[in-house]
Amino acid sequence: MATVGMILFAGGAFFTLMNVYLSFIRYPVHLALGGTRETYRWVSGIPLIGSLILWLSIPLLSSLGLKWSAAALSVFDTGGIHWFVGTMWWTGQLSAFIRGRTSGE
Secondary structure, eight states: OHHHHHHHHHHHHHHHHHHHIIIIIHHHHHHHTTOOTTTOOOOOOOTTHHHHHHHHHGGGOSOHHHHHHHHHHHHTOTTSHHHHHHHHHHTTOHHHHHHHHHTTO
């Protein structure tokens, strides 16, 4: 089981770090290399997958340090469900989203 946990950890870390790169690092690098906003092509990562795989790896990992690393790394997955909920809360739309889901709209 520990091998499966490590494979899941590696895959989740890859997707999470890819999302972090695409969200925060790629644009400043483009500008630093002489690019402009007009020439920048915005691309999206793969939402939810990185943090979901990391969360699935936690019970399968044998090392407590790796378990904490997976949990901490999942926080940085900009496409994770926790970012969606946090953004909805921050913009004041979470209660409207919940009401819409529960009222069948």
